[in-house]
Amino acid sequence: MNPLAPAVGPDYKLAIAAKGVIAILATLILLWHYWSTRGGHAPSRQLKAALALVGVLGAAGWWNFGAFHFVGGFVHYHEFFHYYLGSKYFEELGYTGLYECVAVAEAEAGRGANVSRRWIRNLSTNELALGTPAVQDPSRCLDRFPDRARWDSFSHDVEWFRQHVSAGKWNELTADHGYNATPVWTMVGARLANLAPVSGAQIWALAFLDPILLAIMGGLVWWAFGWQVLAVALVWWGTNYPARYTYIGGAFLREDWLLFAVAAVCLARRGWLAASGAAIAWSTLLRVFPGFTLLAVAFSAAHSAWRSRRLPASLVRFGIGGVVAACLLAAASLLGPHPPDGGVASWRGFVANSRKHLATPLTNNVGLRQLVTFDPATRSSSVRELWLDSPWDVWKDARLRLFEERFWLYVALVAVYLAILARATAGQPLWTALILGLGAIPFFTNLTCYYYGFLLIFAALWPRYPAAGIGLTAAAALTCLTPAIVSQDDDRYMAISLIIAVYVIGVTAWLAFRPGEQVAADEPSAVLAAGPAQTSSSPFQTA
Numbered sequence: 001m002n003p004l005a006p007a008v009g010p011d012y013k014l015a016i017a018a019k020g021v022i023a024i025l026a027t028l029i030l031l032w033h034y035w036s037t038r039g040g041h042a043p044s045r046q047l048k049a050a051l052a053l054v055g056v057l058g059a060a061g062w063w064n065f066g067a068f069h070f071v072g073g074f075v076h077y078h079e080f081f082h083y084y085l086g087s088k089y090f091e092e093l094g095y096t097g098l099y100e101c102v103a104v105a106e107a108e109a110g111r112g113a114n115v116s117r118r119w120i121r122n123l124s125t126n127e128l129a130l131g132t133p134a135v136q137d138p139s140r141c142l143d144r145f146p147d148r149a150r151w152d153s154f155s156h157d158v159e160w161f162r163q164h165v166s167a168g169k170w171n172e173l174t175a176d177h178g179y180n181a182t183p184v185w186t187m188v189g190a191r192l193a194n195l196a197p198v199s200g201a202q203i204w205a206l207a208f209l210d211p212i213l214l215a216i217m218g219g220l221v222w223w224a225f226g227w228q229v230l231a232v233a234l235v236w237w238g239t240n241y242p243a244r245y246t247y248i249g250g251a252f253l254r255e256d257w258l259l260f261a262v263a264a265v266c267l268a269r270r271g272w273l274a275a276s277g278a279a280i281a282w283s284t285l286l287r288v289f290p291g292f293t294l295l296a297v298a299f300s301a302a303h304s305a306w307r308s309r310r311l312p313a314s315l316v317r318f319g320i321g322g323v324v325a326a327c328l329l330a331a332a333s334l335l336g337p338h339p340p341d342g343g344v345a346s347w348r349g350f351v352a353n354s355r356k357h358l359a360t361p362l363t364n365n366v367g368l369r370q371l372v373t374f375d376p377a378t379r380s381s382s383v384r385e386l387w388l389d390s391p392w393d394v395w396k397d398a399r400l401r402l403f404e405e406r407f408w409l410y411v412a413l414v415a416v417y418l419a420i421l422a423r424a425t426a427g428q429p430l431w432t433a434l435i436l437g438l439g440a441i442p443f444f445t446n447l448t449c450y451y452y453g454f455l456l457i458f459a460a461l462w463p464r465y466p467a468a469g470i471g472l473t474a475a476a477a478l479t480c481l482t483p484a485i486v487s488q489d490d491d492r493y494m495a496i497s498l499i500i501a502v503y504v505i506g507v508t509a510w511l512a513f514r515p516g517e518q519v520a521a522d523e524p525s526a527v528l529a530a531g532p533a534q535t536s537s538s539p540f541q542t543a
Contacts, residue, residue, distance in 0.1 A: 012070055012246075019061045020480030026054040026235040026473040031405040034466045036284075044501055055231025059218075061238035064245050072165075075207045078173060083162045084198070084206070087189035087252075088181025089154050091348075092144040092336045096123040099174040100134035101141040105155040106162075108138075111495055119172045119391065123178040126360045128390035157198045177360070180353060181344040184285040184329050187336030189253060198216075207241035209256045217259045218369035224266035224431075226458050232469045233459035241479035242449035255453075257286040259295070261438065262457050267458070268431035273314045274321030280434070285333075287352070289445050295418070296437030300425040314430060341380040361399035362448060363489035369446040370497040372410045373402040380490045395490075417443050417505060431533050435460060436511065439504040444495065454498065458507065465514075468507045475503045525535035 020107070029050045037043055060066075068074045086098055093101060100123075102116045116131040146153035157485040161168055181189060192209075196202050221230045237243075248254040260283035267276035284291035301315050334343030361373070363380060376382075378398035386394045421440065425433045435457055441447065455472065460470025480498050486492045 007056050009070065011067060012064075015061075015064045015067060016241065016244075016483060017282050018065070019241075020477050021359075022054055022057045022061055022292055023235060023239040023473050023477035023480060024238075026051075026058065026232070027470060027477060028234070029054060030462070030466070030470045030473060034470065040069060046350060050233050051228055055227075055234045058231075058235035058238035062234075062249070063238075063244055068250060074250045075203060075204075076168065076248065076250040077161060077165050078176070079248055079254065080203055080207070081165075081173050082176065082179050083189060083252040083254075084193050084203070084295075085154070085157060085161070085180065087181065087337070088157070088193035089150070090179075090186050091339065092150060092154070092228065093179070094180060094339055094346075095349045095377050098140065099123055101144065101154065102158050102174060103132045104134050104141040105139045105158045107135045108155065109159065113479040114171075116291055120174045121177065124356075126356050128175060149306075153197070160198045162301065171292070171536045177357065178353075178486055180357065182286060182288065182350055183336060183338070183343070184282075185253070185256070185287075187333050188256075190337040206252050207250050210249075211250065211255055212255075212420055213255050213259045217255075217262050219297075220263050220266040221457075221460070223324045224269040225463070229459050229462060232462055232472065233456040235473050236476050237456045239473075239480060240452065240455070240476045241483060242493070242500075243451065243453035247450035257283045258454055259283075260286065261290045261454055264293075265431050265438075265457050268318070268429075268434055271314075273317040273430065274324075276430070276434070277318040277321030277323075278325035281322040282329060285326060285329050287451075289441055289447060290438070291452075292440045292444050293434055293437030295440050296421060296425050297424040297430070300428060300430065300433040303422075303426040318430060326417050338473070358446075359400065361396050361446075363395075364449045365446045365494050366449045366452055366500060367442040367444075367446040368410065368413060368497070368501060369403060370494055371407050371501065372413070373399045374490075374494045375402055378402070380488045390402055411467075414443055417508070420505065420509050420512045422506045428511065432461065432511075438506055439508055442500050442504060449496065455500070458503075461507065461511075465507070465510060467510060471503050471506060473539040475499050 011387050014179055029047070033043055033047055033051070036047060047196070064070065064382065068078065083097070085102075086093065089101075099120050104121060106112070108117050112135055115135055119128045120132045121128050121129060122132070145154065165173070191478065192206060218230055218234070220235055261277045264279035264283065266274045267273075267279060280290060280293055284293075297315070297318070301311055304310075304315065336343070336346075337348040339349065375398070378395065380395055383394050383398065388394065417440075421436060424436055428436070434472075438454055438457060441454070442452075453474075458472050462472075479496050482492050482499075484494045486495055
């Protein structure tokens with residue numbers, strides 16, 4: 001079901017166990033901090049040193065302590081195959097042509113028999129089939145390449161990737177789910193991919209972009225909240241099981257949206273409201289789902305407008321920054337790589353592609369929908385060998401049917417969550433509302449597991465609400481424990497969905513029903529009046 005599933009071996013299992021131990025140690029250290037500072041006492045040197053140590057160990061955990069992908073090293077060729085080829089040849093391939101044209105290129109190279117014997121996903125329908133009609137009718141692909149030089153370049157790049165993965169991995173690549181980036185991401189990705197012919201040096205250079213973005217993200221968290229919050233954030237980032245390195249580490253610009261989402265919170269914390277709005281707009285146009293953050297901002301704005309009969313200037317500045325950035329980026333994307341019938345067609349293709357994926361359940365999805373559609377009778381361990389036309393079709397059909405039958409339950413749970421979220425955002429500073437808004441993602445989407453690194457920013461709530469930090473590291477430990485207990489992916493990610501949903505709603509409910517707590521001093525207007533330099537960021541204050 002999931003051709004990107006990491007290999008399992010002794011070293012891999014040992015790394016997961018080590019991450020679990022680090023997360024448990026971090027939880028104990030945060031509990032130690034809570035009890036030792038309850039009376040307003042400053043934390044000891046030993047406490048600070050212990051926190052710094054687990055932060056460093058957490059960061060190392062993201063890289064699997066230097067083992068990276070265990071087999072294959074630093075670069076994630078599976079991801080590069082999709083996002084490098086998909087963006088570089090987007091004008092010809094769009095969202096549906098990648099696997100067909102790879103098959104035709106292979107057939108031209110004399111490997112047509114191999115193509116006909118492997119499962120290839122039809123990217124127009126997301127259905128798997130043995131082979132592809134494009135091998136018998138190459139015009140389905142070649143007509144996409146009116147420039148023969150571009151076709152020759154594509155064929156050369158396909159061959160390069162074939163030579164850099166194992167035969168087994170190569171047969172899995174075209175059973176994945178294609179190229180799915182937004183036109184805004186494609187605008188940048190295509191330019192970078194087309195800078196030079198494919199080579200090991202180019203791929204390595206592009207693979208180092210994400211580590212640079214992650215370093216900038218860490219610097220922003222330190223700047224806005226202090227090194228101690230960064231240490232807690234790194235524990236989640238480096239030790240949680242769903243968003244581990246083996247999924248998209250060493251890939252091509254897969255963490256850019258995360259940088260901008262975290263930057264939006266950090267900039268708001270420091271009073272840079274227009275820049276914060278621009279950052280969340282950019283993140284949304286890169287991956288769409290960060291836009292659910294704006295639900296919490298809308299609740300906060302409605303509460304402020306009701307209470308004072310006007311919107312705070314800070315929210316106005318945030319909104320203006322977001323709208324301006326969204327308009328500029330959307331306009332620029334229309335001038336970027338696009339199909340022959342115009343830039344708007346790239347957005348139409350993206351919408352159609354997204355609808356197709358929304359109707360395709362995966363075993364490693366995480367979110368409320370994964371919980372609602374869980375049924376012991378249709379677990380993968382029971383039905384994975386039962387299929388009608390292609391592997392896993394019975395499992396997927398069962399998930400779609402169950403969601404339709406239980407849609408009323410899903411809507412009811414979302415309504416309860418929204419009521420709690422609306423109450424939690426009342427009177428909160430904008431940066432807190434943004435964090436709570438990111439928590440809406442598992443309730444409104446059914447994302448693949450590797451996106452859940454974004455929960456690291458919940459560490460910023462720890463100084464005021466110690467349970468938010470303690471719960472975050474404890475949740476990381478529980479996600480590491482899950483694969484040791486549960487063997488099948490759909491069962492694992494159902495359990496992980498439960499862990500994440502309980503954590504998010506627990507933190508949100510704590511803020512919603514906090515007894516008698518005053519937050520007026522942290523209002524956006526107060527932060528702006530004091531100026532960024534006067535904004536307290538010490539994570540060792542008591543709640």
